[in-house]
Amino acid sequence: MLHHASPEHSPLAPWWGPLSFMVGQSRAWRLGSLYVRISRNINEWQLEYHRPRHQNENMQDWEILDIDTAFSEPTVLERYMFAHTGDSLSLYPRLADRSVIVKPINPIFIPAGQQGTLFVSTPLWMAGFVGGQREPLFDIAINRPKDSWFGPDTIKGELCYATPVEGRTDLKQLVPRAFRAVTPVHFHNTSSTLLQLDRMNLPVQALPLFHCSDSGRIWTSQIRVVQDTPNRPPRIRIENRTPPQAGQVAFIQPPRIGEAGLFHMFDSFF
Template sequence: MQPQHSNNTTALSPWWLPIALESGQSWQYTLGPLTLYLQRLHSEWWLGFTRLGEQEDRHQLLSQNIEQLPQLDNLQRFVFRESPARFCLTPRLLDRPVVVKTRTQLSIPPAQQAVFYISSPVEVAVSLQQPECKLAEIASQRLSDTWFGPSTLHGELCYADKTQARHNRSELPARPHRAVTTITIENNADSMLMLDKLSIPVPYLALYGLHDGTLWTDPITLQHEGNHALTRFKISKQLPAGVTAASRVAEPRQHIEKQGLIRAFTGMFND
C-alpha cells in the first residue's frame, strides 16, 4: 500500500494496514490522543510520539506525509544495513485487566441479565516489514495503575479507566484507539446486584478490526452467584454482529485457566 495523504476526518478506516515509505520520507499517524511520527532513511528508521492528556482526548484519525520530524525527547533511532520499506501499526489489547468505573451506579435485579458495551484503549505495536522487525509497543492512552482485590495481599495490579457502560450499541462513539467489549452480566443471586466498578480481563481476549475502522474484542459473560470472591467468566463463542474470525488482528495475551474463575467483581458489589 503506497502512502496517501489523508485529511483529518471523523470517519474511521482500518489503520492497521502496512504503509510503504521512500527513503527520506516522514509520516505522521494520529490515533485519538496518540500521534506517531516515523521517518525512513537509507539505513535507519526513526520513531517518536506525543500523547494528549485525559482532558484533551480526541477521537480523530489522521494519516499524512510530513516534511520532517518534530523535535521530540523520545525519538528512537533504529539502524539497519538497508532499511525495510514498510511500516505497520497493529492494535493490541492491554497486558493487564482494566478496571472501569461507571459514571452512574448500575443495578441488576435477581435472575436478570444485562448487556453492556464497554471500551478500553489499545496499545499500538509499531513494526517494519520486508523483513519484519518489531520496534515498539506504545499505549494509545495513559491509564493510571490501580489495585483490584479484597486486600493488599489478595488481588492484582490493573489499569483504571472510566466508562458510561452503554446499553445500546448504536450509542457507541467512533474512536480509533479503543476496542469495544460486549459484556453480559448475569445476576444468579437472590438479591439485587449493584455495581459501580467492573474489571474487564482484556489479556484473555482476542482483538478484531473491522472494515469501518472500529475495534472489537471477544464478547464475555460474567456470572454473579452471590459469592464476592470469585465470578465465573466465559468467553462467548458467538462474536458480535458484523465481526468474523477473519477480522482477527491480535491473539489473546493470556489463556484462561480451566475453572474460568476471575476476580472480576471482587469488592465491587453491595448485596
C-alpha cells in the same frame, strides 16, 4: 494500506495497516493528541513521537501529516537496529498491556433471573510490526491511561489502568471512537438474589481484537459472566465470538496473553 483522514474519509476509517517504506523515507501522523513519525534507514527503524502532558481523551480523530511537520517538545526517539531493514512495516491496534478498571458512575443492578449486556470501551495501543519479528518493534498507548491499583489492600492486587470508561446497555448510546475498543460483557444472574455491579477488573490482555468496517468500531470478543450462587465468585468465560450487535467483523490482533488472571476480574460483586 492506511486511509487518509481527509474530508472524503471518516475519522473512523482504519488508521492502521501495512505500509511500504523506501530507504530514507519517513511517514508522520497525528493520532488524537499523539504525534508520530516513523523512518526507515538502511540499518535501523526509528520511531519519534510527542505526547502532550495532558491528553484529551475526546480527541479521537486522526490525520496524515507532512513528513517535515515539527513536533512540540519533548519528543521521544527510539531506534531499532537491523543488519538490513526490509521495505515493509505494519501498524496495528492492540488492547492495553494491563487490566482496565471499570467502575460504573451509577450503580448497576442485575435482578434474580435476569440477564443483559454491558458494552464497555477501553483505550488502544499502537504497535509496529516488521517481517521476521514475532514481537512488535514498538507498542505505545495512543492516549495513555492513569496507573491504578486493583485489590483488597496494598499487598494483594495488581497494577492496572484507570480511565474514563463508557459503559452502556444500549450500543447506540456508545459513540464509536477510533482509539477505543468495545468489550461486550454479558451478565446472567441465575441466583435467587439481587446483584450489584460495583466495579470490575477487565482483563483486556486476554481478548482478541476485531473490526467492523460498516460501523468503524473496534471490538473484542464477548465476556460472559454467570452468577449462580450468592456470596460466591461468578463464573467468567471469554467467548470466541463478538455479539450479534457487532455485525460483520474481521480479525485484527490475537490476545496479548492467555486467560490467566480472569479469576481476579471482580473484587466486589454483591
